[in-house]
Amino acid sequence: MAIKNDLILRAARGEKVERTPVWLMRQAGRVLPEYRKVRAKMKGFKELVETPEFACEVTIQPVDSLGVDAAIIFSDILVIPEAMGLPFQMIEAKGPWFEKTVKTSADIAQLRIAEAPDLHYVMDAIKLTISGLNNRVPLIGFAGAPWTIFAYMIEGSGSKTFSQAKKFLYAQPALAHQLLQKITDSTINYLKGQIAAGVDMLQLFDSWAGVLSPEQYDEFAMKYISQICNAITEVPLTVFAKDAHFARVSMGKLNCNVIGLDWTVDILESRKMIGDSKTLQGNMDPCLLYADYATIKKETVKMLKTFGPQKHIANLGHGIYPDIDKDKVICFVDTIKEFRF
Numbered sequence: 461m462a463i464k465n466d467l468i469l470r471a472a473r474g475e476k477v478e479r480t481p482v483w484l485m486r487q488a489g490r491v492l493p494e495y496r497k498v499r500a501k502m503k504g505f506k507e508l509v510e511t512p513e514f515a516c517e518v519t520i521q522p523v524d525s526l527g528v529d530a531a532i533i534f535s536d537i538l539v540i541p542e543a544m545g546l547p548f549q550m551i552e553a554k555g556p557w558f559e560k561t562v563k564t565s566a567d568i569a570q571l572r573i574a575e576a577p578d579l580h581y582v583m584d585a586i587k588l589t590i591s592g593l594n595n596r597v598p599l600i601g602f603a604g605a606p607w608t609i610f611a612y613m614i615e616g617s618g619s620k621t622f623s624q625a626k627k628f629l630y631a632q633p634a635l636a637h638q639l640l641q642k643i644t645d646s647t648i649n650y651l652k653g654q655i656a657a658g659v660d661m662l663q664l665f666d667s668w669a670g671v672l673s674p675e676q677y678d679e680f681a682m683k684y685i686s687q688i689c690n691a692i693t694e695v696p697l698t699v700f701a702k703d704a705h706f707a708r709v710s711m712g713k714l715n716c717n718v719i720g721l722d723w724t725v726d727i728l729e730s731r732k733m734i735g736d737s738k739t740l741q742g743n744m745d746p747c748l749l750y751a752d753y754a755t756i757k758k759e760t761v762k763m764l765k766t767f768g769p770q771k772h773i774a775n776l777g778h779g780i781y782p783d784i785d786k787d788k789v790i791c792f793v794d795t796i797k798e799f800r801f
């Protein structure tokens with residue numbers, strides 16, 4: 461059966477839409493009291509990710525309570541390193557932590573190329589969610605981009621600079637390429653599995669693009685993103701590389717439908733650099749949602765007008781912060797849904 465609200469898919473393919481569609485990065489999360497309630501019943505974050513019934517429930521919550529035009533499967537980008545042989549823990553109030561990290565060529569040789577069945581709990585959560593959504597809105601699947609996954613596998617946790625991961629690029633470039641290729645092959649298997657399970661669209665998150673120089677980004681990130689774009693032909697794909705302002709011209713040449721923008725870039729300049737063929741996604745500063753309602757409405761309408769009526773998927777320029785008031789999020793979503801050009 462056809463999806464009732466397919467605005468986001470049409471916008472992604474560059475087809476005409478009656479209004480701008482909207483969803484939010486990290487829409488399923490701590491900003492929703494109903495998420496915090498489910499989360500409180502779990503031993504930890506990973507139990508939520510690995511239990512399809514619960515992952516499905518929190519994936520659908522923002523569709524019901526925020527009225528967004530798409531759901532995004534509740535999971536994490538770090539399930540890929542784990543499936544390759546590097547397990548992680550999500551430490552409360554701190555973030556991800558890996559007991560083992562990659563240091564030598566033997567470490568890389570030991571890692572396996574992940575296959576979709578290794579991530580059966582994500583596939584099961586996708587199937588359950590599709591049936592729970594009952595064709596209301598499309599379901600977005602995702603993965604981390606190879607550079608960002610590499611950065612966590614070397615560093616072993618979050619970091620402001622990811623200097624250990626960057627050191628690896630400078631000191632052992634050939635080994636870095638070996639690992640990046642293994643991550644890329646795993647990611648393609650994983651995304652193909654998500655498509656087979658039924659997702660309608662995909663997004664790649666390159667959250668740590670901004671710590672690389674333009675030349676490094678070309679060599680160690682774009683090369684692999686472009687392999688993924690060429691491999692994914694079945695559903696629309698969004699590439700979101702945070703702080704990668706320097707890569708906008710190359711992004712325009714990728715074999716994908718949508719480019720995500722963060723709030724630090726100028727919209728019209730980005731359109732010029734990326735070209736007219738791509739749909740753009742973004743790019744409101746998540747901190748706008750701390751402002752009063754009138755300011756949120758005014759700035760949101762300004763953003764919509766600057767992007768224009770077509771080839772735009774409204775979103776924030778990065779994930780929602782957990783301490784933002786849910787009603788402010790609804791104000792942002794409703795302003796977009798009510799606006800007509």
Ligand code: CP3
Pocket residue numbers: 484485486487488489490499505532533534535536537538550554555556602618665667779
């Ligand atoms: O709603 C959605 O967007 C879907 C779910 C989703 C999560 N993580 C759930 C999550 C998505 C798409 C991600 C992607 C992800 N995970 C990224 C890329 C996007 C980005 O933010 O740049 C990254 C870098 C990660 C790794 C990660 N996961 C970190 C660094 C953290 C800790 C920071 C934090 O916010 O606590 C997580 C934890 C995480 N992933 C939470 C959620 C809802 C919060 C944990 C909790 O509820 O206890």
